[in-house]
Amino acid sequence: MTIQLTTAARQRMQDFLAKEPAACGVRFGIKRTGCSGFGYTVDLATSVAGDDTVFEQDGVRLIVDRKALPFVDGTEIDFQRQGLNAAFVFRNPNATGECGCGESFTVEAQA
Incomplete structure (x- = not known):
C-alpha cells in the first residue's frame, strides 16, 4: 500500500x-x-491514531485513516498552479468515475 x-x-x-x-x-x-460520492481531504495533522497508516516521503509524513486507505491506495498527489488558481490534484487508480468539476469521485464498490 502506498501514496505518492x-x-x-x-x-x-x-x-x-x-x-x-x-x-x-x-x-x-x-x-x-x-x-459522485467522495471528495478528498488534505489537512494538517496534530496526532496519529492507532488505526492510521503513516507514509513518509522525503521528510513529509502523510497520515491516512485505515477506513480511507482502500479508497486512496496507490494515489499520486500533485500540486498545480493555473493562473491565479492553485490546488492539489489526485490521480487515483481506484476511482471509476469523477464528477464534471473534478471535486468528487466514485469507486467500483460504491457504483
Missing part, C-alpha cells in the same frame, strides 16, 4: 508544515460529498 507525492505536492506540504510547528504531518483522506 510529486515534487510540487511535497514542497507545498513542507511549506504548510514549516508554518505550523505543532503539526506532526499531513492527513489525507476522503469524505462523502459532491455529485
Whole structure:
C-alpha cells in the first residue's frame, strides 16, 4: 500500500508544515460529498491514531485513516498552479468515475 507525492505536492506540504510547528504531518483522506460520492481531504495533522497508516516521503509524513486507505491506495498527489488558481490534484487508480468539476469521485464498490 502506498501514496505518492510529486515534487510540487511535497514542497507545498513542507511549506504548510514549516508554518505550523505543532503539526506532526499531513492527513489525507476522503469524505462523502459532491455529485459522485467522495471528495478528498488534505489537512494538517496534530496526532496519529492507532488505526492510521503513516507514509513518509522525503521528510513529509502523510497520515491516512485505515477506513480511507482502500479508497486512496496507490494515489499520486500533485500540486498545480493555473493562473491565479492553485490546488492539489489526485490521480487515483481506484476511482471509476469523477464528477464534471473534478471535486468528487466514485469507486467500483460504491457504483
